[in-house]
Amino acid sequence: xxxxxxxxxxxxxxxxxxxxxxxxxxxxxxxxxxxxxxxxxxxxxxxxxxxxxxxxxxxxxxxxxxxxxxxxxxxxxxx
Numbered sequence: 001x002x003x004x005x006x007x008x009x010x011x012x013x014x015x016x017x018x019x020x021x022x023x024x025x026x027x028x029x030x031x032x033x034x035x036x037x038x039x040x041x042x043x044x045x046x047x048x049x050x051x052x053x054x055x056x057x058x059x060x061x062x063x064x065x066x067x068x069x070x071x072x073x074x075x076x077x078x079x
Contacts, residue, residue, distance in 0.1 A: 023076060030048050030049055
């Protein structure tokens, strides 16, 4: 059984956080969220209205100018 998440850090677009073990995306309007990965590449994720958790992603930021969804992203950590 996987360990539970123990903490989260909301990402303010334009700033970076320490990568964690996954992300939570709380979306109020559908569209793409462009996530900044730990090594500098981008991952576009389609987000639908609601909250989704994606495990095993080392995300450090959100590229707001290239995000079309209305969403809040938080990094989740197990330790």
